[in-house]
Amino acid sequence: MFRPQSQERELPVFVWIHGGGNNNGDTGQEFPAYDGARLAERGNMVVVTVQYRLGALGWLYHPSLAGDSVQDASGNYGTLDLVRALEWIQANGEAFGGDTDNVTIAGESAGGANVLTLVISNEATGLYHKGIIQSLGGSVNSVEDALAASNALLDDLYAEAGIPDIGMTDEETAEFMRSFDAETILSLANTPEIIGDGSVIPTAGYGVIDTGNFPGKVPLLFGTNKDEYKLYTNPLGFNQYPDGPEELREAVGTYLSLAWRVTGADDLATRLRNNDDMPDLYVYRYNWGSSDEDGNSPWPGNFGDTGGAFHSSEIPFMMGNEDIFIFDAFTPIFFGESNAESRATMADIMVSYWSRFAWASDPNGNSLPVWEPWINVVDAVKAVSLDVNFADNSPRIETDTTVLTEAEVYTSANESLEGEILEETLRQLDAWFGN
DSSP states (O other): OBOOSSOOOSEEEEEEEOOSTTTSOOSSSSOGGGOOHHHHHHHTSEEEEEOOOOHHHHBOOOGGGOTTSHHHHHOBHHHHHHHHHHHHHHHHGGGGTEEEEEEEEEEETHHHHHHHHHHHOGGGTTSOSEEEEESOOOOOBOHHHHHHHHHHHHHHHHHHHTOOOOOOOHHHHHHHHHTSOHHHHHHHOOOOSSBOOSSSSOTTGGGHHHHTOOSOOOOEEEEEETTTTHHHHSTTTTOSOTTSOHHHHHHHHHHHHHHHHIIIIIHHHHHHHTSTTOOOEEEEEEOTTSOOTTSOOSSSTTHHHHTSSOTTTTHHHHTTOTTSOSSGGGHHHHOOGGGHHHHHHHHHHHHHHHHHHHHHSSSOSSSSOOOOOOOSSTTSOOEEEEEEOTTTOOEEEEEEOOOOOHHHHHHHHHHHOOHHHHHHHHHHHHHHHTO
C-alpha cells in the first residue's frame, strides 16, 4: 500500500490487479514498474497493489474440493482472493487516509479480466465504485471445460505418483491432490482461468453484459494498445514464429492487435452502452511507441514498426514509472535520453487522466483535451487516442469516431493478405474470436 507524503485524508483508493494470464506475475518484485509509490504521490491517492493465487491454485474446479460452501465449490479461488482484498480495504483503508466510499479497481490483461469478473460477480457488490480495464485478456470458461482440465491434472498427478486411478472417494481424492507441493501442481496443471460456476461467477460469463443482469453498474475506463499482439510475434518478445518470415510476424501482429481492440474495447463498449442504466464509459487507444504517419517513433531502431505500442507497454506510464521499462532488464536498451521527454509527457497524460477518473468517475478536469464518454451513435465520438507528438514531445490526444468489428477485421485480412500468411492469420483470428 502506498500513499502521498501528506496528512490529507479521504483520498481515493486505487487498487491495482496485475496481469500475467492468471498464471504468473506479482505485485512488484518481478515487475518494478508496478510500484505504486509515484502514482500515489502524483495522483494524490492511496494505491494498493494486490496479490492473488495463480494457476491451478487460483482456479481449479473439481467435486472433491467442493468444501462446505458455494464459494469453496466454485473453484474461483483467485477471484475470491481479490474479493477478500477489497473487503480488507473496506475494513482498513480509512486508517491509511483512504476514502472507502471511493474505490477504483484497475487491472491489465488478465488483471483487466479480473476487474470485469468482479463487475459481473455478486461477491464484490459494494466493495468498489468504478473500474479500469487495460487490454482485457482472458475469458470465462464453462464448468465442463474446467472439470475436464482438473481431471487431466488428476491423471498427471497419478502418473507423477506412479499409481493407477484406483477409484478414490472424493475425500481421498482431495487428500491425494493436497499431498503435492504447489510447484508440482503448477508445473502440471493446464486449468482454464475464471470459471462460470453459477455462484461466484455467472454461468453465462461476460454474456450477462448483454442481458444487463449484472451488479457492477459503475463508471468504467478501458481500452487497448495499438500493437498489442506484437509482443508475441516480436523476436525480443515471446517470439511466436522463431523461424517465420517478417511478413508473417507483421501480419499476425497487426491483425491480432485489431482483434484485441474489438474484444477489449469496441465490442465491449457497444454491449455495455446498450444498457440504459450503465454509467459513463471512457474508452482509449494507447498509441505511444507505434510509428506515426511519418514513420517516426520514440523507440530506438525500427522497434516502432516491429514492437510499437505493444501489450503491457503502457503500464510504466500509467504508474508514473516512466524510467522503468515493463521488462526491467531491457530498460537501458529502450529507455534513454532520446525519448526521456516523450516518456515524461506520456506519464503525465496517463497519471492525470487515470487519477482524475479515480477521484471523480470522470477523467476530465485537468489541462488535457476533453475525453468524451462513448455513446452508441454513428459518427459520434467513441474514444480518444493517447500519444505524444514526435516533433516537440507535446501531448497528442485525438478523438476517434470509429467502431471496429470482427467482420471488418476478417474482411481486411482477406483483402490484404494471401497464401500461407493469410491462412495462418485467419487461423489465429478464428482462435481469438472462438470461430
